[in-house]
Amino acid sequence: MARFIFVTGGVVSSLGKGLLSASLGALLQARGYKVRIRKFDPYLNVDPGTMSPYQHGEVYVTDDGAETDLDLGHYERYTGVSSRQSDNITTGRIYRDIIAKERRGDYLGATVxxxxxxxxxxxxxxxxETDDVDFVICEIGGTVGDIESLPFIESIRQLRNDLGRDQTVSVHTxxxxxxxxxxxxxxxxxxxSVRELSSLGVQPEVLLCRSDRPLPESEREKIALFCNVRKSAVIPALDARNIYDVPLQYHEAGLDDEVLYAFGIKDAPAPDLxxxxxxxxRIDHYESEVTIGVVGKYVGLPDAYKSLREALVHGGIANRTKVNIEWIDAxxxxxxxxxxxxxxxxxxxxLVPGGFGERGSEGKIASVKFAREREIPFFGICLGMQMACIEGARNTAGIxxxxxxxxxxxxxxxxGLITEWMSPEGLQARAEGGDLGGTMRLGAYPAKLDGNSVVRGIYGKDEISERHRHRYEVNSHYKDALEKGGLVFSGMSPDGRLPEIVERPDHPWFIGVQFHxxxxxRPFDPHPLFAGFIEAALKQSRLV
Structure with missing residues (x-):
């Protein structure tokens, strides 16, 4: 039976519960355990899909098409375990499902x-869906004391009684x-904060104390005494020099040892880190540096491009290269x-990333033109690929x-608006003016690569599967005209209807992809496109 670890936060938000959950999952994995990480979000949106990036950061998309919290990106990057629709829940989704059941009469007349x-x-x-794992880490969004988080804290309290104290542990940041x-x-x-959590019926076994300087032993003793935990369970969490050092830092501080002790597990194997x-x-001992310009519209909030930033770092790790990012407002x-x-x-x-809406679009097109004409490595993602196609149509295809x-x-x-496409569930159809939430082409879809293309050489295979999140597609009716202008369609959906990848073979490195x-x-498995992009940037840096 799976053991459950509940991660809560107090005092203020943004203490790093997501990184804590991801790092703890990685440390337990390093000891040979199978883990799964979940996020409980107290807000009333059904999912973050309709929220502005300035409100909530990026929307992370899973293989099975869920629009989720960005913390699930941390979970996947640290553990390599693909998240699913069932790994992120919101208050809005819970209430939507409960009200639907009530309307159907499923509660047999009971007061809901x-x-x-x-x-x-x-x-x-x-x-x-927890039968096949050893540990389930459940991160509760928000801060203890928030009105909207009360039902989740109460659920934790009940679960600790239902499952038994030897099956559950509470970690409080x-x-x-x-x-x-x-x-x-x-x-x-x-x-x-601990008093507030305890008053709701949940006594934490482990405390993670964020601080910008070392926590003296006397302060750890005081916290342990007043918060009713072991002194060794008061884990100092200093600001890390790099987020990928956090698992190592938490292990040195004893986090995984204390969690296992709280479960009564005393014979766990040592972690292989x-x-x-x-x-x-590779991060500390890099051999070169490159500067990548990201021309986007949400550059005022780095979390809006969280996965993109980390993927560029991963490309640097693959090439032992430090990646400096210039965020440029289109x-x-x-x-x-x-x-x-x-x-x-x-x-x-x-790099021109994804996005929605007209604002900044002409600036992105101008950036594509500059990269094409100056033969600077270019990478267009989602809307970035679409802007590359429009730039090519205007300036090389005569449209x-x-x-x-x-x-x-x-x-x-x-x-144009994509109105229908094939998915694993069958034909999907959309109409202009419909709901925005959950109606895009979402999740993993296959694509077939041209055997002589640059991307075929990068991937090393003929068929790939990548995650999508978009409502508009490049119109394949313009394929011939664009290819005459030098922009080759090197990846298509298996039915040949939807363009997935474009490239310019006569350019040092010019690739646009419809997916994300x-x-x-992953830091230990960088995406080949990002590894190739940084390699091309490195070659460019040596030409200057």
């Missing part, structure tokens, strides 16, 4: 209440702030006074009015 109906639904989610005026660290916020040490060796290239040459010429490569119907009516719809390869990149 938070307890037991909502809490039962949360517990069912936590327990589902808190903040130990440094007060400059007093010249000391303060433990009171941690004490108050070789691959994490190799990753850090809108600046839409102003007449902007100097695109001054902005882009110093770069070793240019001056080329555009996308996403931005309004156009006489030359090189990119960053979602499948």
């Amino acid at each position: 209440q938070v307890i037991p109906h909502v809490t039962n639904a949360i517990k069912e989610f936590a327990l589902a 808190t903040l130990v702030p440094w007060i400059a005026a007093a010249g000391e660290l303060k433990t009171k916020p941690t004490q108050q 070789t691959r994490w040490r190799e990753i850090m060796d 809108e600046i290239f839409e102003h007449p006074e902007s100097d695109i040459v001054a902005q882009l010429e110093p770069l070793n490569a240019i 001056s009015e080329a555009s996308t119907t996403e931005f309004g009516p156009t006489s030359e719809p090189v990119v 390869p960053e979602l499948k990149s």
Whole structure:
């Protein structure tokens, strides 16, 4: 039977519960255990799919098409275990399902209440599909004390009683702030947070104390005394020099040992952390540097491109190269006074990422043109590929009015709304004006690669599977015209209807993909497209 680890946070948000959960999963994996990590999100949205990146960061997409919290990206990158639809739940989804059952009469006339109906639904989610794993790590979003998180904390309390204390452990993250005026660290916020959690019926066994400086032994003793835990279970969590050093740092601090002790497991094998040490060796002892320009529209919030940033780092790890990222707002290239040459010429490569809406689109197209004409390595992802096709249509295929119907009516719809496609569940159909949530082409889909293409050489195989999240597609009716202009369609859906990859064979490195390869990149298994992109940027840097 699986053992459950519940991760909560107190004092403030953004203490790193996601990285804690991912790192703990990696450490347990390193000891030979099978793990699964889940995220409980208290907000009322059914999923983050309709939320602005400025509100919630990126939307992480799973193989089976779930639009999920970005923390699931951390889980996958650290453990290599693909997340599923059943690994992220929100209050909105729970209430939607409960109300649907009530309308059908499934509750046989009972009054539907938070307890037991909502809490039962949360517990069912936590327990589902866990027979094949040793540990299930459940991260509770938000901060203890928030009104919206109360049903989740109550569900944890009930599960600890249902399963028994030898099957559940609570790990609580808190903040130990440094007060400059007093010249000391303060433990009171941690004490108050644990008291709040305990008042709700959950006594944590392990405390993870975030601090910007070492936690003195006297302060650990005080926290242990007031919070009713072992001193060794007060784990200091200092800011890490790199997020991939966090598993090693937490192991040195004793996190995995304390969690196993709380379960009564005393004969666990020692962890094999070789691959994490190799990753850090490659990061610390890099042999070269490159600068990548990311021309996007959400550059004011790095979390909007979280997986993209990490995939670029992974490409650097593959090449023992430090990757410096210049975040460039695409809108600046839409102003007449902007100097695109001054902005882009110093770069070793240019990447145009995904996004939605017209804002910044002409700036992205200008960036594509610059990369093509100056023979700078270019990588276009999702909307970035679509902008590359529009740029090619306008400037190399003679279609001056080329555009996308996403931005309004156009006489030359090189990119248009995808109305139907085949999925594992059968034919999918969409109509203009329908719901936005969950209606895109989502999840993993196969693509066939041209045998003589650049991407065939990069992947080393004829068929691939990549994750998608988009509502518009490049119009294959323009395929011949674009290819005459030098933009080759080197990857297509198996039925030959949907363009998946375009490239310019006469360019040092020019590739656009309709999918999101960053979602499948791992530090110990960098995505081949990102490894190839950084390699091309490295060659470019040596030409300058």
